[in-house]
Amino acid sequence: MLIILFYFFIFIVFVQIAYYLGVFRSFAFAKAQKITSKRIPISVIVCAKNEEENVSKFIPILAAQDYPDFEIVLIDDASSDGTLDIFEEYEKQYSNIRLVKVANNEAFWGNKKYALTLGIKAAKKEYLLFTDADCFPTSKDWITAMSSQFTMQKTIVLGYGKYERISGSFLNKLIRFETLLTAVQYFSWAKIGRPYMGVGRNLAYKREEFFNANGFIEHMKVRSGDDDLFVNQVATKKNTTIVFAPESFTQSTAKTTFSDWLTQKRRHVATASHYKFADQLQLGTFYGSQLLFFILPIPLLIFQFQWIAVVSLIGVRYLVAWIMIGYSAGKLQEKGLKLWFPIVELVLIFTQLNIFIVNLFSKPASWK
Known part of the structure; x- marks a missing residue:
């Protein structure tokens, strides 16, 4: 079971790096x-x-x-x-x-x-x-x-x-x-x-x-x-x-307030469910791989299964993501965010998961 988790984790890291280097790099390194x-x-x-x-x-x-x-x-x-x-x-x-x-x-x-x-x-x-x-x-x-x-x-x-x-x-x-x-x-x-x-x-x-x-x-x-x-x-x-x-x-x-922001984000997430299927798929793949990137290493590290490789993969993914987010934040003049990246990313991922679950049972009613 741990072997399967390990190889699946490698795949998830590959997906994340593919997004950051294959897609997000096009904006991060765009000319002024x-x-x-x-x-x-x-x-x-x-x-x-x-x-x-x-x-x-x-x-x-x-x-x-x-x-x-x-x-x-x-x-x-x-x-x-x-x-x-x-x-x-x-x-x-x-x-x-x-x-x-x-x-x-x-x-x-x-x-x-x-x-x-x-x-x-x-x-x-x-x-x-x-x-x-x-x-x-x-x-x-x-x-x-x-x-x-x-x-x-x-x-x-x-x-x-x-x-x-x-x-x-x-x-x-x-x-x-x-x-x-x-x-x-x-x-x-x-x-x-x-x-x-x-x-x-x-x-x-x-x-x-x-x-x-x-x-x-x-x-x-x-x-x-x-x-x-x-x-x-x-x-x-x-x-x-x-x-x-x-x-x-x-x-x-x-x-x-967190509740006001959650209401706003629930509306945005509900709207995204009406995107074209291909766009829903690419967004879902990115956010799904983000979530799994945080979940899959937990049992691997607890049981110290290939822990050096796991830690190395985590480090490579963070380095790549940090570079792309850092350059992008500079272009959009969002000072200070790259230093908080590991923490706010983790909180955001599980907040989005909570929004997705809540929206399964009720939908936001109006724009105001």
């Missing part, structure tokens, strides 16, 4: 990007539901972007707080703000995709740039950076949405590491020609991509997924590119 303004017309789209505190802080930052031709489409998704009132004040203050008011609709209640569809239809520019109501660009050149990667062929641009850094918070390190690892995955797969997701905190595409796909109709019944499910549906090697220049980043307010 040059940002050149293309001055194409951009509609920045923000959908908000009960976000009065965030929109009062972040909309002025959006309006202050240094870009010659853009509008901001603010979508109020039937908020019950003061979000709509704030939007109306901004509409009076800024000439390039367009307001879309979404009333409660029984057929699409709580469905962000319905609200976004109305906003996209109201947008007047050919290129759409999406962010969330609790996000803000980290640079005045955000629109310039995101739009710089559009070409005649590349009509979908995947960006990076980071989370604020909270000093002394282990939960914050966990959230930021999970965000970093997710970005490494979708950036790397996109670079090798297999794009499978993007994040609505920082995503851009041409209007024609939305209408050619009949909008969100293919997955309208899934409450979430206006970003990753849409990208999973329409993104290809030919039409998708990435941007990771620091000017292109957005930053979001991070959750401060």
